[in-house]
Amino acid sequence: MKIKIFKIRLSEEFLYQDQHSLDDFLGKNEILNVETAFVNNENYWSVVLYFQELNTEKTIVKEPRILKYSAENDELSHDDLKILEALKQWRSERAKEQNLPIYFVATNKELVSVAKYKPAKKEELLEIKGFGKHKIENYGMEIIDILENA
Numbered sequence: 001m002k003i004k005i006f007k008i009r010l011s012e013e014f015l016y017q018d019q020h021s022l023d024d025f026l027g028k029n030e031i032l033n034v035e036t037a038f039v040n041n042e043n044y045w046s047v048v049l050y051f052q053e054l055n056t057e058k059t060i061v062k063e064p065r066i067l068k069y070s071a072e073n074d075e076l077s078h079d080d081l082k083i084l085e086a087l088k089q090w091r092s093e094r095a096k097e098q099n100l101p102i103y104f105v106a107t108n109k110e111l112v113s114v115a116k117y118k119p120a121k122k123e124e125l126l127e128i129k130g131f132g133k134h135k136i137e138n139y140g141m142e143i144i145d146i147l148e149n150a
Contacts (some may be wrong), residue, residue, distance in 0.1 A: 001032060001050055008045040010121055020046065030054055068129035071116035072110065083114040083150045094139065105139065106130070118147055 004025065008018045026049075033050040076084060088111060095102040108112075110130040119126055121141035125131045 001052060004029075004051060006047040006049070008047060010043050010045075025049070028054060035111045068127060068131075069076065070129040071113040073113075074116055076112065077114060080115045083118070086110055086146050086150045087111045087114060087143070090142065094142075106135070114121070114143060119144065120147075 006018065006022050006025070008022065009015060029051040030053075031049055031051050033049040037046045037143070038044075039046055039132075087106070088108075090141050091105045091111065092108050094100075094105045107130060113128045113130070114125070117124075119128065122136055122144055125136045125140050125143065126133075132141065
């Protein structure tokens with residue numbers, strides 16, 4: 001483990017350069033721990049990084065992303081359409097409650113995919129294009145409830 005200390009000066013003439021140096025370092029090393037302290041009398045942040053150098057010679061092979069389910073071009077059955085209408089009603093109510101545009105809650109394509117795929121568990125929503133951890137945490141159980149009761 002190695003240690004590197006950065007000084008992030010807050011005056012405009014140095015801030016961009018100091019931040020750029022820190023960002024560059026963060027991109028090239030594996031950070032194990034961070035400590036920060038504000039030095040008030042000199043108006044800068046002291047950043048202590050405990051790190052390991054990344055081995056840039058190794059080629060990292062990433063697994064391909066799993067293709068997510070999308071029913072945007074599929075035709076919906078009568079039952080699917082009933083589910084879709086229930087999902088759209090729910091989305092409108094949630095968006096109004098949260099003072100958000102409806103597409104922030106879920107897009108039409110996402111709701112069509114849910115209506116067609118019919119996930120039985122919250123975790124299965126991850127398999128639908130457009131659903132990530134945040135959306136599932138916020139709305140997952142409500143969507144599953146709608147599917148169970150539609």
